[in-house]
Amino acid sequence: MNAIPDGSHFRVAVVVASLGRPQLVAQMHHLMQEQTCRPDLLVFSVVSDADIPAGYQDQPDVQVLRGDKGLCAQRNRGLDHLGDRYDLIVFYDDDFVPSKDSIDRIKRFFAAHPDVVGATGNVIRDGIKGPGIPLDVARDLLAKHEKKDFSPNCIVTSLEGLYGCNMAYRASAIGECRFDERLRLYGWQEDIDFASSLSARGRIVKTFAFSGVHQGVKYGRTSGVRLGYSQVVNPIYLVRKGTMSIGFAARLIVRNVLANHARALRPEPWIDRAGRTKGNWIAARDILLGRVLPERIEAL
Structure with a gap:
């Protein structure tokens, strides 16, 4: 054996x-x-x-x-x-x-x-x-x-x-x-x-x-605006790169954008929903302008 x-x-x-x-x-x-x-x-x-x-x-x-x-x-x-x-x-x-x-x-x-x-x-x-x-x-x-x-x-x-x-x-x-x-x-x-x-x-x-x-420790993490931006731009960037499928990216974006907007008025204490929602909209504007630049979060 x-x-x-x-x-x-x-x-x-x-x-x-x-x-x-x-x-x-x-x-x-x-x-x-x-x-x-x-x-x-x-x-x-x-x-x-x-x-x-x-x-x-x-x-x-x-x-x-x-x-x-x-x-x-x-x-x-x-x-x-x-x-x-x-x-x-x-x-x-x-x-x-x-x-x-x-x-x-x-x-x-x-x-x-x-x-x-x-x-x-x-x-x-x-x-x-x-x-x-x-x-x-x-x-x-x-x-x-x-x-x-x-x-x-x-x-x-x-x-x-x-x-x-x-x-x-x-x-x-x-x-x-x-x-x-x-x-x-x-x-x-x-x-x-x-x-x-x-x-x-x-x-x-x-x-x-x-x-x-x-553990999901909250301190020392990325700001809500920056994360909200990445939630939209990063999946699109990876689809273009060829390392993420269109279906996976679409589900990821829709799930996060809907969650941010649905909970913006009554957010969880540990999540900056308002910041994430703002980041989602900044990303949408950049995409409409033809800018898919994940590195732009450093300027936000």
């Missing part, structure tokens, strides 16, 4: 882009130390020392990179630093809380599925859709999930793109491919674009093999 591959030979690097949230950098470092199988390298890609805890120093298995602002630019800085020294590259949002066996299960999953080049794990609860999830609540949710042992090492479905808070890639498939830095600042839909650009090299999938909770 053939042994089940455990991926123990894989070298894993974790890349975390962060801006203005040093508490979450410290939190992620601690969470990676708790892993049953720690990553070979943890990279924090930030803009300045203000983004990391006071007195924080590089360690043998932790590297801090500083440079230009923007999710795509910061992730690219991590990829450039890693080169071809690692087999698997995991991208976590700084407010993602992975289960303690996530790195081990990522290795096992990619060993068992050699045709997969990118995978997003199971987000048990996503605080981005609400007021956010405190760390103690996230830990409790994970503890209850782990008791069920519901982590089959299988593919749930193929996807057009992955969810950026929790995604892993085979480094050999990434090669020289990079995140599109025209998607500035928060880089809305950069995860779909990046995954789609690699889809010709292998399968892009969702799996329950590894899990976590996305």
